[in-house]
Amino acid sequence: MSEELYITPDPWSGLRRFTAARIALGRTGAAIPLREVLQFRLAHAHARDAVFSALDLRLFTQQPWEINILHSEAADRTDYLQRPDKGRKLHPASAASFAPANKDVAIIVVDGLSATAANQHAIPLIERLMPMLLSRKISCAPIQLVQQGRVAIGDEIGGLLQAKLSILLIGERPGLSSPDSLGVYLTFSPRPGITDEARNCISNIRPEGLPYDMAAAKIFYLVQEALRLQLTGIMLKDNYTPALP
Known part of the structure; x- marks a missing residue:
């Protein structure tokens, strides 16, 4: 017999939509x-899978952008999860590969x-953002793709590139209803040692959250x-008002 016959409905059921x-x-x-x-x-399994997922390097290198692939000091995912500090610093080999780009913006x-989240949403977001930047003659460094990284690693990268501003796209901590949420952090004059009050954050970028067009x-x-x-x-106050349809 169906379980539905024995379920007592909740008075809030109409709010689920x-x-x-x-x-x-x-x-x-x-x-x-x-x-x-x-x-x-199932949702818990999706969240765990997201934590242990890996960047699809081929997906990014097939795009029509110049890509620089980097790695943090964390050797693997276990090291990354157990040592958050390692995810905030570039591996010496990656750090040694930089030459100053002296551009307005570094997209990381x-x-x-x-x-x-990065695999699913970073490319559609960049595809919408890049023409906007170019329309105002805002110059962009090659896109930096970082494995086993955390937010603060963008400060080191932006500093090495001598970019005026870093735009860091990062997979957020998975939730039980959002294992694929992308966050964006903007930091002016990026350099090691910057703390979070010096950043602007835009969160939950995905079709079910903040859509790509609005996020861009x-x-x-x-x-x-x-x-x-x-x-x-x-x-820097977010006074952006979206255009009415």
Whole structure:
């Protein structure tokens, strides 16, 4: 006999269409319905898979952009998870490969805690952002692709490139409803030692969250303001207003 016959509906059931959060699950006696238990386990498995995913280097190198592949000091995923400090620094061999580009912007793609997010969303976002930057003659360094990296590694990379501003795209910590969320951090005058109050962050970039077009437009606005005011972080207010359809 179907489990549905024994499920007591939740009074909030009508709200489920507005959110992916686990609300209004219903109950079977004193227990959560089996269907919801299995969906939770599947979501947990997707989150774990995202943490241990890897950047698809071929996917990025097939794009019509100049790509520089880098690696942090973390030897592998286990080292990366156990030693966050290693993910914040370039491997010496990668650091030695740089020559100053002296460009306005350095776009840096990092696996972070979800290479799945970077693989799925970084390219569509860059495809929308790059023409906007070029339309205002904002020069871009070659795209830097970092394995086993964390947010702060962009400070070292931006400093070595002597870029005015770094735009770091990174896979965010997976959630049980969003294992593929991409975050973007903007940092003016990047260099080692910068702390998080000097950055601007845009989070949850994915079709089910902040769509690519809106994310690219917001980044473009912040890039222009950062270069104009020569700062990012708590002093750079996000006053971007999207155009009405």
